[in-house]
Amino acid sequence: MPPKTKVIKQRELNFLEKLYIPEVIRGVCITSGHFFKNLTLHSLHRIGLLRHIAAAVTIMYPEIKRRYPHRYRTRHRLTKRDDGTPRCVACMMCETVCPAKCIYIVAEENPDPNIEKQPKTFDIDLGKCIYCGFCVEACPEDAIRMDTQIMNIAGYTRESMYYTKDRLLNPEREGDIVKPSGSLR
Amino acid sequence: MIIEVLIKAVLAFIVLFSVLSFAGLHAWIERKQSAVMQDRIGANRASIFGFTLLGLFHPIADAIKLFMKEDFIPEGANKVLHTLAPCLSLVFAFAAFASIPFGDVLRIGGREITLQIANINVGLLYVLAMMSMGVYGVVLAGFSSNSNYAFLGGLRAASQMLSYEIAMGVSLIGLIMVYGTVDLQEIVRRQGEFRLFGLQAWGILTQPLAFFIFLTAGIAETKRIPFDMPEGESEIVGYFVEYSGMKFGMYMFADFIETILIACLTTTLFFGGWQVPFMHAPAAYSLGFALLQVLSFVVKVVFFAWLFMTIRWTLPRFRYDQLLSLGWKAMFPLSLANILVTALILLIRR
Ligand code: SF4
Ligand code: SF4
Numbered sequence: 001m002p003p004k005t006k007v008i009k010q011r012e013l014n015f016l017e018k019l020y021i022p023e024v025i026r027g028v029c030i031t032s033g034h035f036f037k038n039l040t041l042h043s044l045h046r047i048g049l050l051r052h053i054a055a056a057v058t059i060m061y062p063e064i065k066r067r068y069p070h071r072y073r074t075r076h077r078l079t080k081r082d083d084g085t086p087r088c089v090a091c092m093m094c095e096t097v098c099p100a101k102c103i104y105i106v107a108e109e110n111p112d113p114n115i116e117k118q119p120k121t122f123d124i125d126l127g128k129c130i131y132c133g134f135c136v137e138a139c140p141e142d143a144i145r146m147d148t149q150i151m152n153i154a155g156y157t158r159e160s161m162y163y164t165k166d167r168l169l170n171p172e173r174e175g176d177i178v179k180p181s182g183s184l185r
Numbered sequence: 186m187i188i189e190v191l192i193k194a195v196l197a198f199i200v201l202f203s204v205l206s207f208a209g210l211h212a213w214i215e216r217k218q219s220a221v222m223q224d225r226i227g228a229n230r231a232s233i234f235g236f237t238l239l240g241l242f243h244p245i246a247d248a249i250k251l252f253m254k255e256d257f258i259p260e261g262a263n264k265v266l267h268t269l270a271p272c273l274s275l276v277f278a279f280a281a282f283a284s285i286p287f288g289d290v291l292r293i294g295g296r297e298i299t300l301q302i303a304n305i306n307v308g309l310l311y312v313l314a315m316m317s318m319g320v321y322g323v324v325l326a327g328f329s330s331n332s333n334y335a336f337l338g339g340l341r342a343a344s345q346m347l348s349y350e351i352a353m354g355v356s357l358i359g360l361i362m363v364y365g366t367v368d369l370q371e372i373v374r375r376q377g378e379f380r381l382f383g384l385q386a387w388g389i390l391t392q393p394l395a396f397f398i399f400l401t402a403g404i405a406e407t408k409r410i411p412f413d414m415p416e417g418e419s420e421i422v423g424y425f426v427e428y429s430g431m432k433f434g435m436y437m438f439a440d441f442i443e444t445i446l447i448a449c450l451t452t453t454l455f456f457g458g459w460q461v462p463f464m465h466a467p468a469a470y471s472l473g474f475a476l477l478q479v480l481s482f483v484v485k486v487v488f489f490a491w492l493f494m495t496i497r498w499t500l501p502r503f504r505y506d507q508l509l510s511l512g513w514k515a516m517f518p519l520s521l522a523n524i525l526v527t528a529l530i531l532l533i534r535r
Contacts, residue, residue: 021397024496024499024500027499027500028492028495028496028499030499031222031495031498031499032222032495034221034222034223034224035218035221035222035495038221038222038224039221042221055221055224056220056221056224056225056226057224057225058225058226060226
């Protein structure tokens with residue numbers, strides 16, 4: 001059976017609409033309605049009135065940050081055990097799966113007899129990373145996560161984009177973790 | 186004699202200065218008005234010593250940036266014409282202001298100063314001529330850039346501006362018939378003297394159709410949305426694609442100046458110029474009233490500049506064939522019909 005096609009008839013313009021000018025006036029009325037409403041609100045805000053009614057949907061970014069969705073992939077971090085050592089067991093799963101080949105791990109023996117290995121170095125070159133999140137999915141130990149909500153990953157040199165184990169373990173030190181503030185309106 | 190020249194120079198300076206600063210402000214108005222219309226805040230970061238002044242420093246930052254940019258002339262381009270083109274656009278846009286009357290006579294110290302730089306008795310024709318000359322800047326830009334894209338953009342612009350100039354010129358004939366003069370100062374005076382239903386017979390009352398045609402053609406003339414086919418900042422490549430730095434800035438500036446020019450013309454022709462609504466000049470001459478008239482003119486011009494900006498941020502762009510068919514198949518015949526109807530009515534009322 002061939003798929004049924006639904007024909008959607010385009011509405012014919014009526015005479016007034018074809019004249020164009022009434023419609024233009026209607027459009028201008030809508031936009032200038034917004035204009036005058038927002039202008040009044042902005043002016044009232046200046047003198048401290050009606051602050052609770054927003055005049056714009058803008059979030060003033062560096063001062064006010066919105067919380068990103070829960071599963072949004074932001075900068076990586078390495079999770080820690082209760083004693084502060086990395087959970088990572090240097091199984092190399094993430095390094096293997098990484099399509100950008102930007103994770104570099106050197107393994108060493110873990111002093112704890114119950115745990116076989118631990119990473120001696122664990123570097124991610126965020127200049128190469130494509131934020132696919134495969135490393136997080138591949139990890140059997142929940143040792144790597146992308147939930148820091150850090151978005152402003154930028155640097156003046158390639159080296160500054162190269163994140164070592166120390167930086168990955170302590171994302172809060174970079175001081176730009178998003179604390180939700182301000183309204184989302 | 187020297188005094189006469191001085192007075193004219195002062196008048197010219199005042200007009201030039203106010204037009205320049207208003208055009209500079211347009212860069213700010215464009216950003217802020219669109220932002221407020223679209224529930225945004227708009228540019229507000231540029232600051233001097235922590236004062237942002239509602240983003241008023243952004244046009245200054247723009248200008249500084251444009252001056253610092255490399256002035257690039259493409260290989261194989263005609264250097265003279267390439268440099269001349271933006272200047273032409275700007276000069277003709279400015280020159281048109283010479284015959285715009287922004288007030289009645291000013292009597293100071295036994296002297297009568299007409300508030301108009303040049304009292305040309307064919308002022309309307311002069312303004313239209315200057316506006317048509319603006320096409321040269323555009324065409325030359327396309328022609329001299331040695332780039333096919335700029336060339337095509339220039340052609341697009343030229344055909345649009347020429348088609349709309351015809352509709353614009355023809356739509357004004359009815360107005361000339363009603364007021365019986367092409368002297369802009371005289372047109373404004375007669376708009377105050379003539380009566381229609383007891384009101385001052387402004388152009389919008391006597392020639393409503395011509396008003397809409399003129400407004401549309403005027404916006405098309407300024408090459409701004411919804412008629413921004415020649416430029417198409419967002420996607421298509423326009424005639425100034427090979428321009429950079431302040432030469433590009435001059436084109437932007439010429440656009441703003443043309444917008445102000447059209448606002449001035451609409452005010453002068455259809456909204457009674459410097460006439461103060463519902464008020465008559467007192468029998469004895471008063472300086473205050475003359476200044477009030479100037480203020481009235483400025484308020485009207487600002488209103489139209491606002492209206493053009495609103496239209497620019499409301500309507501989407503026309504398709505090119507729609508644009509030309511609107512010009513030739515709708516506006517041109519309508520303006521011809523307008524002449525016919527005006528002539529008939531004038532004949533009956535005789
Ligand atoms: S997010 Fe993707 S590209 Fe980035 S480190 Fe993980 S696996 Fe590699
Ligand atoms: S997959 Fe997890 S445990 Fe394995 S090396 Fe990567 S982070 Fe460490």
